[in-house]
Amino acid sequence: MAYAQLLSLNPVSTRVAIAERKNGTWVDVFEKKSVPGDIPVDITFGAGADGSAAACFTTVTSTDPATYQWRHYATYAPAATRKWEAPKEIVPASAPSQFVRQRRVKVADNGIAVVIADQFDGQAGSLVITVHPANAGWTTPQKLTPSAGLNGGAVLDVDGLGNPTVAWIHRYQASPQRSSIRVCTASATGTAPPAVALTPENGTDAGGVRLDVNYLGAAVLGVYIGGQAHVTTRDTSSGAWQPFTPLFNSSTAATSSCLDVGITFSGMNYALVRRQGPNTSGNSAVCATRSGYPGVWPSPTPISPLGTESFEGHIAIRKGPAGSEEAVLVYTGAVGFGGGDPGLGLFQASHWPVYSSRPWPAVDLAPQGPAHSIDQVSAAREGTVVVIETIRDELTARSYATAFDAGAPEIIEAAVPGTVTTNQVVQLRSKITDTWSPMAEVAWDFGDGTPVGTGPTVTHGWAAPGPYTVTLTGADRQNNTVTKTFAVTVTAGP
Structure with missing residues (x-):
């Protein structure tokens, strides 16, 4: 952090x-x-x-x-x-x-x-x-290049080999001011060719650029064009970008924009979008959609309460159970926002596994009420998703971290004697910690068929000579476990 x-x-x-x-x-x-x-x-x-x-x-x-x-x-x-x-x-x-x-x-x-x-x-x-x-x-x-035209946001992502893709809002006309979306796919050596314009530079205005690239170089890009959210994809780092697909029109949203986009290793594309209206603010919502085929994007589904004014949104792609993949959709907003009323602040997240046809219901990441801003959302290789956020009031701003914990605890210390004699009672001790979740249980299997010992420190004696395998297991409150084995040789006593 x-x-x-x-x-x-x-x-x-x-x-x-x-x-x-x-x-x-x-x-x-x-x-x-x-x-x-x-x-x-x-x-x-x-x-x-x-x-x-x-x-x-x-x-x-x-x-x-x-x-x-x-x-x-x-x-x-x-x-x-x-x-x-x-x-x-x-x-x-x-x-x-x-x-x-x-x-x-x-x-x-x-x-x-x-x-x-x-x-x-x-x-x-x-x-x-x-x-x-x-x-x-x-x-x-x-x-x-072209230089001297940066007119807003810029985004960056890399593939598994370090080849970067950069997209930014480029001012191509000064008066009246108009912008396009420029994209440059560079090499891991730092060589960057001239960027190409993905949106027209003929009077059209574009902005709100979002980007995600997977390990193989496939990518998804989200922008707004003419006041509505649009998305495009490419299959490889050297492949052509598909024509933009609008996610809304004037009858389904007054305005819309992409909060974030994401793509899995297998190529499933996701978009998290802000919808205003249609017709009244009571229909506004944070919505999500996804696409497994170029140019085919179903109508976005609301994942927040209707009437939510959305502020920020991020997508993290994580590894799920049994090798599955899913998008974690994190957003902030407020219900009842407007007219000087800050509304009821929301800080929520939804999961959308690749195998599910719809996103799961959103859950609160913090009590509703205060205003939150998201600093970063990232996924670790083992599947943990970490969210860094800031809570602001009239006088202070404080940063916090929360996580969807899929990581195993860590065995910091373990002491098990390698050689003992029969019926010699010895101490076995451990220190196991977890980054994000409280520890639940520490268990010792002594390998001799006797009941399992529990707790960081236990005592035990083996009744018969022979080689034994002692297994130490620690679990956190999310049922993530870590295991380590030790060889113990028991010799006959005097």
Whole structure:
């Protein structure tokens, strides 16, 4: 988890940091504190399946929003050492801007990291890309072309080999202002060809770009065109994008947009969308749909209560039981929002397994009422989904982490004697922890047919000589288990 912290207002002092969850506690493993002329304000983090990680953080040159300039730095931690390298400046101080700058970080399964960040020139922004191979440093940052047209959001994802796909909102016309969606599929070496326009640049306006790429390079892209959500897919990293499919029309939604999109390893595409109306706000909802065939998207199904004004939504693709796959749909919103009324805040999630024809009913991730914002939703290889969120009130903002726990507990320590004599009573002890869930039961099978012992520490004696296999099992409250065996040799006593 990466986070930014305001330490002091007078004088201004800040830090950005990266923390790891160890034995149930968050421990900082990287930090960058403010110094004159270089004040960290935000950080974005990514991790690979092999344990490597990367981050990009942004600093400002002063505390005056009218004149301060922005810098972007990238850093990397290889899986072998888990030690963070010295940060490298990838975007030098750029023109003054009061807008928060953009950073995106992805790390492939093979440890290749990719960072994109914007560079503002006073009129419009450009995107730069840099790649960190698993056994080398960051490549020289390259501007994506066409440059000087960044006009909003930018998204990044990588396939299993580290080949990045970047999509962004490109301003192709200044007056009246019009934007298109540009896409660039680069290589893991950092070479980026010119981007192509996926939406027309003939007066049409597009925005709200969302992207997901699976291990094989297949991808799904969500945007809004003409005020409605549209989606497109491609089969491979080098394949052509399909024509856009509208998910609503003027009779099924007043307006709509994609909150997020996702694609499984097997190629099932999902879209989480915001629907306004039709007709009245009482029909507004967070909806979901999916597609297993190019261009075929059923009408989105509401997963939130009707009358929900949606704020944010994220999709995490996780591995389910028996090798199945599913999308976890996480969103925030409010019922009764509008006219100065903040409404009843919602922070909910739904599961949609590939084998199910419809998404499961949504459940609350936190008590209804406060306003939540989602910082990150990510899925681990074993199937755990972690949600980092912020709760805000009038005075404070506090970050929290919650998880759908599919990970096994960890055996931190286990002590079992290798050799004992018959009827010698010995102690067997263990320490087992779980990152997200309370522990439930620790059990010891002594291998001699006697009743199982329970608890972290037990005592036992074997009545007859021979080799025995002792099995230690720990389970958390979600019934995730870990097991370890020990060989014990029992010899005849004196």
